[in-house]
Amino acid sequence: MLLFDKKKTSALKHFIILQFKFYLELFLTLHFQKMTTINSIDKTIIDIQKVRAQFPILSRRVNGKLLIYFDNGATAQKPIQVIDAIVYYYINQNANIHRGVHTLSQEITVAYEHARVTIQKHLNAEHAHEIIFTKGTTDSINLVAHSFGKKYITKGDEIIISEMEHHSNILPWQQLCEEKGAILKVIPINDSGELLMDEYEKLLSSKTKIVSVTHISNVLGTINPVKEIIALAHAKNIPVLIDGAQAVPHTKADVQELDADFYCFSAHKLFGPTGVGILYGKEKYLNEMPPYQVGGGTIKTVTFAKTEYADLPLKFEAGTPHIAGGMGLAAAINYVNEIGLDAIAAYEHELLVYATSALNKINGVKIIGEAANKASVISFVVEGLHPFDLGTILDQLGIAVRTGHHCTQPLMQRFGIQGTVRVSFAFYNTKEEIDEFIIGLERAIKMLS
Amino acid sequence: MSIEEIEQEIIEEFEIFDDWMGKYEFLIDMGKSLPMIEEKYKTDDKLIKGCQSRVWMHSELKDGKVIFTADSDAIITKGMVALMVRVLSNHTPDEIINAKLEFVDKIGLTQHLSPTRSNGLVSMIKQMKMDALAYKVK
Numbered sequence: 001m002l003l004f005d006k007k008k009t010s011a012l013k014h015f016i017i018l019q020f021k022f023y024l025e026l027f028l029t030l031h032f033q034k035m036t037t038i039n040s041i042d043k044t045i046i047d048i049q050k051v052r053a054q055f056p057i058l059s060r061r062v063n064g065k066l067l068i069y070f071d072n073g074a075t076a077q078k079p080i081q082v083i084d085a086i087v088y089y090y091i092n093q094n095a096n097i098h099r100g101v102h103t104l105s106q107e108i109t110v111a112y113e114h115a116r117v118t119i120q121k122h123l124n125a126e127h128a129h130e131i132i133f134t135k136g137t138t139d140s141i142n143l144v145a146h147s148f149g150k151k152y153i154t155k156g157d158e159i160i161i162s163e164m165e166h167h168s169n170i171l172p173w174q175q176l177c178e179e180k181g182a183i184l185k186v187i188p189i190n191d192s193g194e195l196l197m198d199e200y201e202k203l204l205s206s207k208t209k210i211v212s213v214t215h216i217s218n219v220l221g222t223i224n225p226v227k228e229i230i231a232l233a234h235a236k237n238i239p240v241l242i243d244g245a246q247a248v249p250h251t252k253a254d255v256q257e258l259d260a261d262f263y264c265f266s267a268h269k270l271f272g273p274t275g276v277g278i279l280y281g282k283e284k285y286l287n288e289m290p291p292y293q294v295g296g297g298t299i300k301t302v303t304f305a306k307t308e309y310a311d312l313p314l315k316f317e318a319g320t321p322h323i324a325g326g327m328g329l330a331a332a333i334n335y336v337n338e339i340g341l342d343a344i345a346a347y348e349h350e351l352l353v354y355a356t357s358a359l360n361k362i363n364g365v366k367i368i369g370e371a372a373n374k375a376s377v378i379s380f381v382v383e384g385l386h387p388f389d390l391g392t393i394l395d396q397l398g399i400a401v402r403t404g405h406h407c408t409q410p411l412m413q414r415f416g417i418q419g420t421v422r423v424s425f426a427f428y429n430t431k432e433e434i435d436e437f438i439i440g441l442e443r444a445i446k447m448l449s
Numbered sequence: 450m451s452i453e454e455i456e457q458e459i460i461e462e463f464e465i466f467d468d469w470m471g472k473y474e475f476l477i478d479m480g481k482s483l484p485m486i487e488e489k490y491k492t493d494d495k496l497i498k499g500c501q502s503r504v505w506m507h508s509e510l511k512d513g514k515v516i517f518t519a520d521s522d523a524i525i526t527k528g529m530v531a532l533m534v535r536v537l538s539n540h541t542p543d544e545i546i547n548a549k550l551e552f553v554d555k556i557g558l559t560q561h562l563s564p565t566r567s568n569g570l571v572s573m574i575k576q577m578k579m580d581a582l583a584y585k586v587k
């Protein structure tokens with residue numbers, strides 16, 4: 001009996017322990033599951049309704065229909081946070097920077113330099129003075145082509161770009177080549193719209209002075225292997241410029257991790273204002289390069305005999321900059337980081353896959369650009385129909401798309417087409433909008449055929 | 450028929466449709482009936498500048514009247530071209546030069562045409578009048 005009792009108690013104890021273990025495990029699993037779901041909510045789920053409400057323009061009507069904005073590659077819409085930052089500047093902070101002794105000027109100088117630091121951190125640049133405010137991507141590339149060209153390019157040198165570049169990353173180099181008697185070399189692409197890396201390696205030589213390629217193609221959506229492109233060039237001591245205009249709205253660009261020598265983007269495609277952009281450049285190059293434009297703000301001392309130029313970044317920022325634009329860009333970056341670039345990338349990928357499969361189901365639709373690694377940009381043509389006609393009918397339905405050559409005429413020539421229809425998504429777009437677009441497209445095709 | 454009479458006819462044809470869809474469909478059908486330019490004239494020097502889509506326009510003087518033939522690679526543009534050809538072709542240079550072309554506003558399509566396309570229309574009209582002027586001074 002005693003023994004039995006002992007046995008019983010020990011069995012009871014055992015049972016209790018087992019039960020405890022069970023509940024503990026259950027608790028822990030549930031707890032961690034909850035934790036992981038909370039984490040994944042943070043990382044991959046965007047509260048679309050909340051986000052959309054922050055973009056005032058998304059509630060306007062176009063041709064009687066609620067706007068469906070699929071032209072984000074041309075320029076992105078602005079959240080209220082960005083609009084507020086610009087308004088706040090003009091209402092509360094307006095003064096010129098780097099000049100005045102008075103409080104307002106000092107306040108805005110601090111705020112503007114703080115914006116520069118926000119951008120530095122976003123790109124993970126080593127120094128804030130490696131961040132140059134420009135007018136946009138085009139301006140940034142022109143700056144490098146001009147100043148780097150003046151210092152480093154001579155007759156017979158070679159500059160490498162790619163077949164999928166925007167005119168803004170072709171013309172400045174073409175002009176530089178004409179001026180200096182240098183030679184422009186072009187990395188070809190395959191039919192899917194991917195760079196031929198073997199051909200690229202073959203183009204790199206002791207004559208190559210700079211490589212300038214896009215991070216993400218504005219037409220094909222291709223995400224180029226920029227880290228590898230840079231590493232291959234660096235193995236031969238050649239600097240690389242990356243055109244990040246289409247990349248910054250979709251992905252994290254870490255200039256140190258990429259080891260990019262120059263990185264450019266425009267604020268307006270990153271939900272910020274037009275008229276402002278960024279050139280990141282490694283200190284070692286920026287210090288050696290002569291100023292691009294000269295004038296107020298770029299100097300230490302001026303006499304009629306000689307001028308001593310200011311240190312970075314002011315050396316490259318002649319004249320009064322787009323101060324409100326800088327404030328707006330910093331607000332845009334803070335906004336994007338609040339949502340999280342990982343969440344944005346994951347959500348946009350979903351939209352890309354969804355729209356691609358819907359488009360592929362439509363007879364006669366051919367997608368131009370089928371790279372394995374793509375951002376949420378889709379170009380397509382419809383057999384027998386002109387992109388412009390399709391764009392016109394879609395516009396009637398309140399759907400904004402881009403049509404034409406997208407400032408990439410050589411790329412159009414590569415594919416033997418006049419132009420494409422392009423849809424490019426941002427994180428405020430939805431699958432419902434894609435459904436509407438597909439219905440609209442089918443309607444347009446029917447009307448036009 | 451005079452230019453004004455043809456314009457009036459077109460205005461009445463468009464009045465039948467009260468929505469943009471109908472008007473566009475009508476325009477598209479009109480494009481399909483356009484007297485096509487001969488292939489040999491579809492050259493770069495016959496291209497009209499200012500159109501996002503390509504428009505080729507050719508003219509000839511026959512018995513004192515200007516005959517236009519044209520084509521476009523975009524069907525809606527082709528419809529607009531067809532309208533202009535229908536109105537202006539087969540008239541004397543003077544009539545073409547003096548045409549006011551008020552039907553464009555009256556058919557209710559200008560508000561539906563994007564500025565780039567309207568600009569194309571303006572270039573088209575300009576080109577046709579220039580051709581007429583050239584025949585007049587010849």
Ligand SMILES: Cc1ncc(COP(=O)(O)O)c(C=O)c1O
Pocket residue numbers: 073074135136137138139166168169214216217218243245246266
């Ligand atoms: C890849 C790429 N590079 C450069 C640019 C030029 O940008 P921005 O016009 O803002 O200077 C664009 C804009 O369309 C682009 O998509």
